[in-house]
Amino acid sequence: MKFNKICILGLGYIGLPTASMFATHGMEVLGVDVNPHVIDTLQAGQLHIHEPGLGEVMGQAARSGKLRVAAAPEAADAFLIAVPTPFYEHDLGEYNGQPYKKADMRAVTSATQAIVPHLRPGNLVVLESTSPPRTTVDLLVPILEKSGLKAGSDFYVAYSPERVLPGQILRELVENARVIGGITPASAQAGCDLYAAFVRGQIIQTDATTAEMVKLMENTSRDVNIAIANEFSRLAERFGVDVWEAIRLANLHPRVKIFSPGPGVGGHCISVDPWFFVESAPELSALILKARQVNDSQPHWVVEKARQALGTLAGKKIAALGLAYKPDVDDLRESPAAEAVILLQQEGATVKAFEPFKPQAGLDGIQAVATLKEVLAEADLVVLLVNHTEFRALTPATLAALTPARLLLDTVNGWDGQDWPSAGFRLLRLGDGK
Numbered sequence: 296m297k298f299n300k301i302c303i304l305g306l307g308y309i310g311l312p313t314a315s316m317f318a319t320h321g322m323e324v325l326g327v328d329v330n331p332h333v334i335d336t337l338q339a340g341q342l343h344i345h346e347p348g349l350g351e352v353m354g355q356a357a358r359s360g361k362l363r364v365a366a367a368p369e370a371a372d373a374f375l376i377a378v379p380t381p382f383y384e385h386d387l388g389e390y391n392g393q394p395y396k397k398a399d400m401r402a403v404t405s406a407t408q409a410i411v412p413h414l415r416p417g418n419l420v421v422l423e424s425t426s427p428p429r430t431t432v433d434l435l436v437p438i439l440e441k442s443g444l445k446a447g448s449d450f451y452v453a454y455s456p457e458r459v460l461p462g463q464i465l466r467e468l469v470e471n472a473r474v475i476g477g478i479t480p481a482s483a484q485a486g487c488d489l490y491a492a493f494v495r496g497q498i499i500q501t502d503a504t505t506a507e508m509v510k511l512m513e514n515t516s517r518d519v520n521i522a523i524a525n526e527f528s529r530l531a532e533r534f535g536v537d538v539w540e541a542i543r544l545a546n547l548h549p550r551v552k553i554f555s556p557g558p559g560v561g562g563h564c565i566s567v568d569p570w571f572f573v574e575s576a577p578e579l580s581a582l583i584l585k586a587r588q589v590n591d592s593q594p595h596w597v598v599e600k601a602r603q604a605l606g607t608l609a610g611k612k613i614a615a616l617g618l619a620y621k622p623d624v625d626d627l628r629e630s631p632a633a634e635a636v637i638l639l640q641q642e643g644a645t646v647k648a649f650e651p652f653k654p655q656a657g658l659d660g661i662q663a664v665a666t667l668k669e670v671l672a673e674a675d676l677v678v679l680l681v682n683h684t685e686f687r688a689l690t691p692a693t694l695a696a697l698t699p700a701r702l703l704l705d706t707v708n709g710w711d712g713q714d715w716p717s718a719g720f721r722l723l724r725l726g727d728g729k
């Protein structure tokens with residue numbers, strides 16, 4: 296199939312790079328977003344998100360006249376949906392007395408509805424948003440068929456999960472293998488024809504529900520693996536062992552790959568997607584639920600370590616280094632670092648936080664400061680919450696000059712290997728029972 300014009304709904308971390316990529320590969324692209332700030336910023340030639348290289352690619356796409364942005368969709372050959380699929384914060388489900396989080400599919404629903412008036416015979420609609428199993432067939436198709444057209448015969452529908460790594464999105468969009476699940480083989484083929492415009496990795500065709508499960512299984516297996524690493528770190532502390540050293544030694548085994556413990560699991564994907572299985576089939580997801588519970592409780596473990604370091608947290612001043620959910624990104628969504636800051640405050644500590652990738656981070660209830668100097672002045676304890684390169688590179692001498700604190704809590708193993716005692720520091724590390 297040949298596609299000349301595509302319309303991409305949702306211009307965030309996934310939709311905007313994808314739109315720019317199609318546009319720089321010769322297609323006419325209309326990017327759509329319901330957030331007026333996103334549209335205004337992009338129309339002014341600025342970016343509302345941080346992703347290396349995106350400014351250049353988007354600028355190139357916009358200058359060529361192939362990429363436009365607007366608040367509503369138009370007729371096109373193909374429609375791509377890349378809108379958020381978070382969970383409801385307060386509307387919890389319950390199975391056997393255990394609460395679980397439920398997917399908030401309102402953005403997918405409204406984006407799909409917005410396509411209906413523009414849907415024409417021969418069009419392709421692709422859902423990229425990570426979604427609970429059967430979303431494509433049970434949610435998308437019935438909405439799209441309100442157009443009066445029949446899915447699978449009059450138009451094509453596919454699900455294609457996005458598996459890029461923030462920080463490397465532009466390279467991975469091109470190089471990663473891409474799974475395309477169609478509601479019919481012809482739909483999968485149409486999806487394949489579309490992405491072949493720029494994807495150089497393998498493109499594999501399957502059915503829509505398999506493609507949905509592939510994405511959820513990838514992130515769920517990572518979540519479960521991180522949960523066991525976190526549990527190992529608790530066990531190591533109990534038995535007087537340094538978990539980081541134990542993991543390094545275990546991973547020398549050719550068939551073992553233990554992940555790293557840390558302050559918890561965050562972001563838009565790994566801390567969210569496993570819930571889609573739990574919600575869809577709680578009676579079959581006991582291990583997945585338990586892993587979520589372990590990882591969600593990890594920020595409490597950080598608080599416990601801080602209490603061990605300081606005795607009591609009440610009235611103590613804490614400098615929190617990092618608020619992002621992982622190193623070297625500006626993404627604060629579902630961040631366990633932010634959760635740890637909130638919990639420390641609830642215990643009576645006064646916490647200042649510094650996030651170098653978002654110095655103006657306006658998170659509710661968190662006092663974020665704009666510089667490293669500011670966050671470190673007047674602290675009793677410095678907690679390393681995110682393994683940003685900038686923090687990892689701090690030497691004992693630099694830190695000693697910037698803070699009166701001589702107590703350090705490293706939750707990500709970023710400061711191992713430096714001679715902290717010589718500069719007067721006591722370093723506690725999460726998972727280090729020695």
Ligand SMILES: NC(=O)c1ccc[n+]([C@@H]2O[C@H](COP(=O)([O-])OP(=O)(O)OC[C@H]3O[C@@H](n4cnc5c(N)ncnc54)[C@H](O)[C@@H]3O)[C@@H](O)[C@H]2O)c1
Nearest residue numbers: 305306307308309328329330377378380402406424425457
């Ligand atoms: N960010 C990642 O690294 C990543 C990786 C793989 C998969 N995903 C999945 O991709 C999807 C999108 O994630 P993201 O990180 O790009 O989200 P994002 O929050 O960065 O961007 C989503 C954009 O969609 C817009 N939007 C919301 N409702 C809309 C609607 N009805 N019509 C048009 N626009 C609408 C929002 O305003 C926002 O700008 C999610 O399902 C996510 O789980 C994300």
